[in-house]
Amino acid sequence: MKFLRFGELGAERPGLLDGEGRIRDLSDVVMDFAGPTVSNEALAELAAIDAETLPLVAEPGRIGACLAHVPNFFCIGLNYAKHAAESGLDAPDEPILFSKASSALSGPNDPVFIPRGSHKTDWEVELGVVIGREASYVSEAEALSHVSGYCVVNDVSERSFQMDRGGQWIKGKSAPTFGPVGPWLVSADEVPDPQALGLSLTLNGEVMQDSTTADMIFSVARIISHLSQFMILQPGDIIATGTPSGVGMGQRPQRFLRSGDVMELTVEGLGTQRQEVR
Known part of the structure; x- marks a missing residue:
């Protein structure tokens, strides 16, 4: 699975790419990608979601850093x-x-x-x-x-x-x-x-x-x-x-x-x- 963050700097939202390479909005499922939300277990749970059930992002605009912040x-x-x-x-x-x-x-x-x-x-x-x-x-x-x-x-x-x-x-x-x-x-x-x-x-x-x-x-x-x-x-x-x-x-x-x-x-x-x- 490919995860990403989209939106203007400081206002990014989490998303994923579906099977056709389109961006789906994950912001109702996870707040952002950083720390515990990028653990093995957390990403496995997100990967189990049917991407077709997630809102399609027609115009994502800017692509942000794939991590909101990093401990190290x-x-x-x-x-x-x-x-x-x-x-x-x-x-x-x-x-x-x-x-x-x-x-x-x-x-x-x-x-x-x-x-x-x-x-x-x-x-x-x-x-x-x-x-x-x-x-x-x-x-x-x-x-x-x-x-x-x-x-x-x-x-x-x-x-x-x-x-x-x-x-x-x-x-x-x-x-x-x-x-x-x-x-x-x-x-x-x-x-x-x-x-x-x-x-x-x-x-x-x-x-x-x-x-x-x-x-x-x-x-x-x-x-x-x-x-x-x-x-x-x-x-x-x-x-x-x-x-x-x-x-x-x-x-x-x-x-x-x-x-x-x-x-x-x-x-x-x-x-x-x-x-x-x-």
Whole structure:
């Protein structure tokens, strides 16, 4: 099942796509998608509803972030072999964990704003994983049972803030609009193998990133298991699982976003985002 949120910023309503790709209104059934309402059990209950009984949305307008808010917005760095190579860095021995501020959350087609003082704003198409069941000290074998769904994430990054200003990477990852997610939250049953998904990003029509999740150094299951050794993952947490090669920082010469640029990014089966840079 594909779930989404539609409407103007701050007034989004929850919905789902029916078998013909039309949006059905879920606002009489669930208040919004966040935390407990995106648990495994909650999404299973929604999936059991006959979509034909739900109001049809003729003109949904803007598509919002597929999650209203997130308890935690985790990210994994250098998780694709070719991306680590283009960055001039060795593949890590364990997943590199950092966070984005939850206030970076943004709609899949909303503009991306270059922050004040930025000279190196970059793009990163990623597979997003939404936690659906509390995870603490889980094994790799059981890790995917804690996933309720998947989505597209653009882990927009300011490389100078990230690399040149000291401290944690979070400073370069957290500006407003730096976390587009969606358009859909796709239930886990529609993604039987998260390590077999194509993902790509174009900039002004030029292909910059084109890879598959098979190039991940650490699988989704390994990432969830690893994180759960240090913290409790909660329903509604999102994990951006790393980006493939082709980011602006890896270009020779390096290339970064400018006002008027247009990014279009896709993860196989999870939909497409489009953002204009301002």
